[in-house]
């Protein structure tokens with residue numbers, strides 16, 4: 487398929503093929519494997535530049551990948567995530583207290599689905615509350631594949647500058663957060679014969695944690711609420727206790743993947759896939775949303791069905807780059823949904839409002855989710 491700027495890639499849309507290629511050692515993520523990148527043929531201000539070239543674990547393979555992922559993975563162990571549960575619960579309740587004060591129709595994405603994951607990742611990274619909205623605005627431009635080249639370049643520049651200023655502030659006044667831990671890892675110097683973390687990798691890792699840590703969970707909560715409100719029979723199954731909230735989270739991940747497609751991977755050598763050959767140096771796009779609706783893998787794929795046993799999907803990735811924050815995302819989404827519907831059982835989609843899709847093929851959700859706390863009439 488052709489991406490913006492006339493960049494041609496292979497979109498991998500079938501579940502089984504995607505699963506195989508995500509774990510195939512003949513597929514890498516270092517952009518230097520990509521002929522178009524190496525030859526400098528990407529258009530100036532290409533909106534996905536950051537995805538392919540941000541220095542960090544998403545664009546690294548092998549030892550480099552293990553080194554970069556290893557530096558943050560201790561913060562995401564099941565034990566560390568479980569320890570965050572009470573704080574996530576408290577944030578959820580506080581946000582819903584504010585939602586309860588809103589009158590008439592309101593945008594649930596803006597008032598609930600966004601602030602929850604942003605505050606959680608903000609606290610993990612040690613970001614001040616007053617920085618968070620600006621970071622979100624810049625991060626939104628970054629994940630939008632429809633930004634103009636000038637806007638994309640400006641957002642990348644401003645986001646890097648803002649995160650560099652966060653690093654400078656933490657250097658001066660260390661905190662109890664992941665940013666401070668990363669600075670300490672960098673300042674511990676080369677562990678063996680290689681630099682443990684370069685300054686660019688430090689900022690790149692923060693950028694990745696910020697974007698991956700909130701844009702995705704924001705979409706998951708939005709997409710889950712939207713699906714439940716459009717399928718009241720399925721919502722009733724959970725409210726009656728016949729299905730757990732975790733089933734909603736897993737089925738939403740499959741049915742409406744928060745990450746529509748993730749750029750990019752590259753063939754390290756020629757790879758035969760069915761009756762085509764992906765040539766060495768060509769690029770692959772992981773099409774998670776399409777794989778979730780692959781009728782060859784999921785019977786009756788277009789049906790939102792909480793009783794699927796089990797709701798297998800690839801929407802958190804697979805293989806060495808499997809989502810580092812999957813436990814956190816699941817915990818946040820389950821907590822959010824349980825409290826939201828517990829508190830507002832009469833939640834309904836606002837009538838006469840349309841919720842436009844986000845103009846991006848990376849971020850898959852709607853720009854707004856207009857709801858009312860009580861059904862009209």
Ligand code: HEM
Nearest residue numbers: 543544698699702703706748801802803807809810811815
């Ligand atoms: C619903 C929420 C989430 C979804 C759907 C999601 C999805 C994904 C997917 C599909 C990948 C693989 C990308 C690829 O290489 O193709 C990924 C990787 C990653 N995710 Fe998530 N994610 C979510 C939440 C989070 C959270 C909350 C964090 C961090 C706090 C996070 C951090 C990461 C990181 C660091 C990677 C890169 C791992 C690596 O390259 O080794 N994600 N995620």
